[in-house]
Amino acid sequence: MVTEDPPAPLLQMQGIVKTFPGARALDGVDLDVLPGEVHCLLGQNGAGKSTLIKVLAGAHQPTDGTILMDGEPIDIPHPVAALEHGVATMYQELDVVDGLTVAENIFLGHELATGGFTRRRELVRRTREILARLGHSEISPNREVSSLPAAGKQVVSMARALSHDARVIVMDEPSAVLDSGEVDNLFRVVEELTNQGIAIIYISHRLEEIRRIGDRITVLKDGKTVGRNLRVADTPTDELIRLMTGRDVEFVFPDSPGVAEDAPVLLDVDGLALDGTFHDVSFRVRSGEIVGLAGLVGSGRSEIIETVYGARRASRGTVTVSGKKLRPGDVPAAVDAGIGLCPEERKSQGLVLDEPVYRNITLSSFASLARAGWLDEPAEKKAATVQIEALDLRPRDAGRAARTLSGGNQQKALLARWLVHGCEVLLLDEPTRGVDVGARSEIYALIRRLADAGNAVVVISSEIPEVLGLADNVLVVSDGEVVHRCPAKDINEHGVLDLVMEGSVA
Amino acid sequence: MNTQTSAPPAEEHASRSSWLRGSAGRNLGLVLALALICVVGVITGGERFADWGNILTILRLAAVLGVVSIGMTFVITSGGIDLSVGSVLGLATVWATTLATQTMADSFHWIVIVFTALAVGTAAGLINGAIIAYGKVVAFIATLAMMAGARGLAEIISDRQTQRVQSNEFTAFFRADFLGVPVLVWMFVVVAIAGWFLLNRTTFGRRTVAIGGNAEAARLAGIKVKRHTVYIYGLAGLTAGIAAVGMLGRTTAGTSTNGFLLELDAIAAVVVGGTLLAGGRGTIFGTVLGVLIFTTLTNVFVMNNMSSSAQLVAKGLIIVVAVLLQQRFANKPSSTT
């Protein structure tokens, strides 16, 4: 797509600086984007990627620096101005309004209206068009967004970006909640857009995606540009990782010592069912074992482990932890029995955003650290700080609000919660979503260490290689049913996908 | 785990400067507002305003509203609302002064009156909480129902008559001074201090803030959200009961009209004080300042013989200005969602 003699840049950001009270998120970043290219923005968690695109979207005001469109300096004082200049943005954190319908969400802020009355029929028609283009004609424009799963919400957010006549579309980790089929859809749309000359700024921590659709790469580190306009084709992955992290990262899954036959069963799920979602799910996890749940988004994996945890009340079946049977729908009892859950949606299910990081980390354990109901904040801070260091959570400031952490660091804070609390059975729903390459291998190592220390771990991931690489045993879930179970080394990505497809046909 | 470069030094200041911009800044604004009202009081009232006796009068008046507002602070911090505290206070004063209660108090001890008021308040609060948490009725509606029901019950019990406290010991106790300060004011001070510790230093307070900030996250972290919700409304009911005792101590009159519209004053004081109406952040200190601002304002107006209508206008203005100022001072997170 990029010709030998590159055309004039469509969008340029020069020397962008953004300071927050006490933090310099961007420290002179340059970015130039050509028409019709997919420009990838890479960097570790907290490098400043989201901040940069929020500046471009008019959500943040830059402290310094200029933005040029077609070589003309422009001002983006608010989000509407960005849209007027042809920049549409899909934010990293889902930003759909739950109470509105799909169509209303897509045209939020630029409703089709005459004299204050919405033109409902046209609204629905245009929504259908856009959804069809995204390969999702099955989503009804009149459906309330709150009833969609995370992936569906992501589609709506994508559709919203498409509904503007944009010249630049920014996508901040759009693939994080999508499975491989959805990602294919996304890439097809991206290709269509770039063929029309629309430029895409694409942020992702999955380097293989960048290989597939990227044209050029800009790498950020600690708020500075450390790699400019690298051609995807000419830049080896090691080089990218070194630029991002400043070191070499071993990219292998930790070895499993194997699960002993006589290891005690810590988690025993028997005939568990949740009407309308999944039925008759049974599995056991032994001490030292990692079980992976593979399957498509929406196959019921998250619902299964949320039900095991008691966050949803099972219709039938039993969950037994270390020989103790749990009461259905009773989270505190599950936590007392030694289960921990890192939920899928960290913002709505995981964090109290306005509370400091350390209190988020000790949200499950402040009561046990307290003495007779009196909080022991020094002990909380100390326990949190230990995990902050162990997980390399940045910035290393336990006192700042969780809201100000970058996405990947918020994920680490959630993991830290259960490390502080200490539990025998750990349920992890997408533990590496939004986590950068460097931290990712650390999290893999950590999960393995937890298992080796005698814990039982259940992992869900939309990235099949991750499940296969990490787990000892894999359950393939499709349409609310476990369709296959086997040791992870006996199956490959294709095998899983075949099983999933079969399951959905049946 | 590995040797990373340490965080840039600039981040050291993050918590300190946001603290300045946050709670301290807000409270500073409230203190300034209170000072301003006092200056107006001194200019218009002179000696009469700046008199120890008058200050004690203000504080005595502040006591009833103040105690209720402390309970309300917990409710609002948890993301809820309690419209029933005024009616519950009325019901508690009536129930504590019925013939039956007073006869019992006569033959036993006046403390029976106190316990009756506390029990009535707490019970009403627990019912609120149970309906909200287990009945899944929104707080606004559940407490609105209690507001109507408690007031009605108070009217039935008292037959709309004023019931006087007969026990002289009771009256003597609450009209007395302790170290030169009325017992009523001590009551407010003790409740406020206890409330501060409860909110900031105990697991109860931490749960309250967590539930108000993100109830789902709190639930998934293993906090017993429903049970805690019941406790919070029970606490609000308890403070209404304590305030009812204070009210009886001040006026000796148990009537069904006691505490009429008190819930609105309490909500106003709490919100002006800086507690987020949406939940997740609460400040006892701010609530105390909010209560003092409104009570002092009333005092200044009464002293200048200004109509209660003018007071209402001024109250409205203060609420708006205070909330606008708060938004200035508050370090609003600059996020897009």
Ligand SMILES: Nc1ncnc2c1ncn2[C@@H]1O[C@H](COP(=O)(O)OP(=O)(O)OP(=O)(O)O)[C@@H](O)[C@H]1O
């Ligand atoms: N509102 C804010 N107040 C203070 N600091 C902030 C705020 N928003 C972001 N930061 C800080 O700015 C830095 C960059 O954050 P940003 O969200 O841009 O990272 P990112 O590159 O998108 O990371 P990720 O891959 O984890 O999403 C981080 O150190 C973050 O803590």
Ligand SMILES: [Mg+2]
């Ligand atoms: Mg980001």
